[in-house]
Amino acid sequence: MFGFLSSADYLEVVKSTQEMKEEELQKTSADYDSVYFHPTTFRCAKLAVGATLELVDAVMLGKTRNGMALVRPPGHHSQRNAANGFCIFNNVAIAAKYAQRTYGLQRILIVDWDVHHGQGTQYLFDADPSVLYFSWHRFEHQQFWPSLSESNYDAVGQEKGRGFNINVPWNKIGMGNSDYIAAFLHVLLPVAFEHIIPRTLPQTKCRLSRNSVLCHRVKRTPDSSAGKYFCLMLWRNVSHPNDIWVIMMNILILYMQGSTISLYALHSLEHKFRG
Numbered sequence: 462m463f464g465f466l467s468s469a470d471y472l473e474v475v476k477s478t479q480e481m482k483e484e485e486l487q488k489t490s491a492d493y494d495s496v497y498f499h500p501t502t503f504r505c506a507k508l509a510v511g512a513t514l515e516l517v518d519a520v521m522l523g524k525t526r527n528g529m530a531l532v533r534p535p536g537h538h539s540q541r542n543a544a545n546g547f548c549i550f551n552n553v554a555i556a557a558k559y560a561q562r563t564y565g566l567q568r569i570l571i572v573d574w575d576v577h578h579g580q581g582t583q584y585l586f587d588a589d590p591s592v593l594y595f596s597w598h599r600f601e602h603q604q605f606w607p608s609l610s611e612s613n614y615d616a617v618g619q620e621k622g623r624g625f626n627i628n629v630p631w632n633k634i635g636m637g638n639s640d641y642i643a644a645f646l647h648v649l650l651p652v653a654f655e656h657i658i659p660r661t662l663p664q665t666k667c668r669l670s671r672n673s674v675l676c677h678r679v680k681r682t683p684d685s686s687a688g689k690y691f692c693l694m695l696w697r698n699v700s701h702p703n704d705i706w707v708i709m710m711n712i713l714i715l716y717m718q719g720s721t722i723s724l725y726a727l728h729s730l731e732h733k734f735r736g
Contacts, residue, residue, distance in 0.1 A: 466554050466585050468542045475503050496544040506549035513556045521564050537579030554585045570653050578612035588622040593656045600630030
């Protein structure tokens with residue numbers, strides 16, 4: 462499963478930390494940015510990924526409509542060949558790829574709500590048009606960690622994935638509710654529905670209220686940009702002999718302070734389009 466988004470060489474490095482002494486652990490940790498290995502790191506990282514995938518299975522198989530996986534270490538800074546920013550494996554990215562391969566989901570939206578930019582997730586899906594990555598984060602004219610030019614608004618993806626990466630970099634600190642609501646309503650929601658709802662469906666006949674799907678679930682926004690949320694929305698459609706049924710298998714993966722992932726599946730939203 463880790464092979465989806467981690468190289469074999471990197472996996473061997475992380476596995477080897479289980480037998481390392483303190484001096485070796487410190488030396489290995491120094492090869493990465495803001496990472497501190499422990500003999501139990503690999504086991505904890507596996508459990509974090511496994512818990513996330515278990516919850517994806519539970520939701521997609523209809524065993525539960527929603528759930529929360531309390532996991533650590535986090536993931537959105539982790540890259541194919543490197544740990545980064547306390548992240549060992551990219552839990553949400555692995556979950557997205559797993560959902561695609563296991564359940565045939567065609568379009569995925571990952572919303573990264575974090576004080577830092579999740580450059581690891583961006584790198585992993587940079588050329589993948591099936592995954593739309595959206596991140597709002599502190600940037601401060603590239604002075605805020607991870608201090609990368611690709612964390613800016615002009616990083617829009619590459620090759621076939623061009624246009625499927627959206628960064629909203631905050632250049633001022635202390636962004637409040639109104640800032641997030643504006644970005645949510647005028648940037649995130651429009652691109653989210655354009656990405657998730659198939660362009661081939663007769664949308665003029667759809668009874669789905671776009672605002673009602675997500676907006677009614679937004680009670681409030683955090684007062685600062687340190688909320689650390691991820692949102693992974695999964696879409697799948699099922700054909701019917703006489704009608705087209707769109708089942709909004711929307712799974713929200715919320716990532717809070719590096720330790721919480723919550724999945725919410727809107728199984729009840731089966732909207733019928735008559736041909």
